[in-house]
Amino acid sequence: MPTHEEIRYGTAASQFAELWNAEGDRPPRGLVVMLHGGWWRDTYDRHLMDGLCADLAARGWTVANVEYRRTGTDGGGWPQTLDDVLAAVDAVRNARPDLAALPSASVGHSAGGHLALMTAAHHRVDAVVALAPVTDLPRSVAERLSPGSPEAFIGAGPDEDPAAYRHASPLHCVPLGRPQLVVHGQLDVDVPVTQGRDYVTAAKAAGDPAELAEHVGTDHFHVIDPAHPSWTSAMAWLDAHVATEEPDA
Numbered sequence: 503m504p505t506h507e508e509i510r511y512g513t514a515a516s517q518f519a520e521l522w523n524a525e526g527d528r529p530p531r532g533l534v535v536m537l538h539g540g541w542w543r544d545t546y547d548r549h550l551m552d553g554l555c556a557d558l559a560a561r562g563w564t565v566a567n568v569e570y571r572r573t574g575t576d577g578g579g580w581p582q583t584l585d586d587v588l589a590a591v592d593a594v595r596n597a598r599p600d601l602a603a604l605p606s607a608s609v610g611h612s613a614g615g616h617l618a619l620m621t622a623a624h625h626r627v628d629a630v631v632a633l634a635p636v637t638d639l640p641r642s643v644a645e646r647l648s649p650g651s652p653e654a655f656i657g658a659g660p661d662e663d664p665a666a667y668r669h670a671s672p673l674h675c676v677p678l679g680r681p682q683l684v685v686h687g688q689l690d691v692d693v694p695v696t697q698g699r700d701y702v703t704a705a706k707a708a709g710d711p712a713e714l715a716e717h718v719g720t721d722h723f724h725v726i727d728p729a730h731p732s733w734t735s736a737m738a739w740l741d742a743h744v745a746t747e748e749p750d751a
Contacts, residue, residue, distance in 0.1 A: 532607065681711045699716070
């Protein structure tokens, strides 16, 4: 089993990352910054991603499972939630010299996929895998996805603060200047696959190396199941674009 280490990046209760050290005798294949979803709300936490963290560690990756301030009673919102995630990445990279030297990727699901893309927009990581990501906040409000959650995150409606909605939407931040993989299921009703499709189209048009892995018969939560084929596609992409060496056959 991987050993865990807590890395704090602030004084609030939620400002920490749980480090899963890579298993095995070889040097780590890279550093993955893991970002959970839940529409930025404090009813969800990092444990949503424990299965993926364990799988990555078993494959030789070092993983930082990031907790951050969320909306509700946790003190999160825009921009403080993103500020937390960026501070967490910096703290993890600076915690040990070996971590700073590793190639890095952010991997996030849903609202965590949104945050993962934003870490790339701020050039904190070398690449990003976004699993069923929220990419367009005004559209999410218009389509009544998790009603009230985007408004709680921004602190206003799209008509009240359109600039914040644009600045907080990865769709309007391209080009990110980093390789990107968006993994999305065609049966996703929580964040429809059209958000993933339209984001990748916009990213490629802006000059980004962006790819879409679209999976039939796949819903919003299949993509965080380490036994599901959608995760297999994500791992293959990480192996090809980020890892220091290919895994053993």
